[in-house]
Amino acid sequence: MEATRKDKGMQVQVEVKEREKEILAVAAQLFAQEGFETVAVRNIAEAVGLSKATLYHYFKDKDEIYARIVIDTMEKICLYVEGRVAGAGSNRERLVIFMEANATFFEENIWTATALLLGLGGLNQPHQREKVAYWRDRHEQNLRKIIRDGIAAGEFRPVNPAVAGRAILSTLNWMGRWYKPDGPTRAHEFALEYADLFLGGLVA
């Protein structure tokens, strides 16, 4: 039940403690479903099956729980998409994979991703904001690079990469507001349809 590695005395926190993960997962679901302010610390504690005070053994305060969810998730989604895009050939292919992987991560991490996308509350401490800004920017820059490279290679029209990138991410991020996992269509399928639309455009 305990995953902490203490092999050499260093890297004590390589593996996040199970309880911590459990608390974060439960809290993320509640935040995603009810909203940060609406969820009381007591609600999280009850959902995990612990007393309220125990949560304060693992986390400094309620804000830290939320911050951990947001920062961890933003980092993971960026790295996940980077990994999936890495093996692709053309920039067109890269773009499709970027979008599909984004949606796949979203549906496989529906609660943490939703908590992130709803942007409930806000990170209070500057170093928290910096971390999430770093990964968010990196993610967006990765997308812009695909577009820029595609333009340079003659695959894409000379659109504004910043605008196109923002449009694409908008469609993916807005999924956090309407996508329901019990519907007939998976999130990554929507992403593929969006990709087709962005690539081919509307004009006949």
Add this chain to the structure above:
Amino acid sequence: MEATRKDKGMQVQVEVKEREKEILAVAAQLFAQEGFETVAVRNIAEAVGLSKATLYHYFKDKDEIYARIVIDTMEKICLYVEGRVAGAGSNRERLVIFMEANATFFEENIWTATALLLGLGGLNQPHQREKVAYWRDRHEQNLRKIIRDGIAAGEFRPVNPAVAGRAILSTLNWMGRWYKPDGPTRAHEFALEYADLFLGGLVA
């Protein structure tokens, strides 16, 4: 200062009272900036320059203030865009105007529109949810019809109107999360760039 018409004893509430409008405007700004749960009724009262109890003379409770903002704004944006689209010729032109008008309304009603788009809290009473759902659906159906007509007329490729409509609205709605009025570019200019992207696509 008082706009209430009592001409015949009926239609007392044809013109919304000034104070009510003032409270709604101030509350919308606070909700948009801080979030529904974060803003206390006392904060709204202080910002308007009234006592807390006075707000309860105009509104049943805090939720009703928020509901009024959301419902009124959703109705107005739908009707505004309908009016702007009405005079257009081709479906391509209609689509561009739909997107631009949407963004224009957003930037001209930045606080109420942002409060709506952030979707903070949720409408509790069913009849409130129904009202906003009605206008939201009507708005989206208007967009889908443009796409469907465009396909039928041979102007557009045979894409899925529901998916394309959702993609387009996603880009416009997500503006509520990043657009800052003090930037160098107006919201409706972004909308035009998005429209160009959706129409022409990325592929060269």
Add this chain to the structure above:
DNA sequence: TTTTACCTCGACTTGCTGTTAAATTTTGAA
């Protein structure tokens, strides 16, 4: 003038919030 309807307020209640301190149990290694 009297009445009526509206507008405004300060003081209050009630309930829940995040957070903490102290005490207790569990765990795991020596």
Add this chain to the structure above:
DNA sequence: TTCAAAATTTAACAGCAAGTCGAGGTAAAA
């Protein structure tokens, strides 16, 4: 078995939130 560290709990606290109450004021109608 011993014993310190980690995990957990119980029981409280202080603060602030939404919402209420009763009353005072005002302007115009009757």
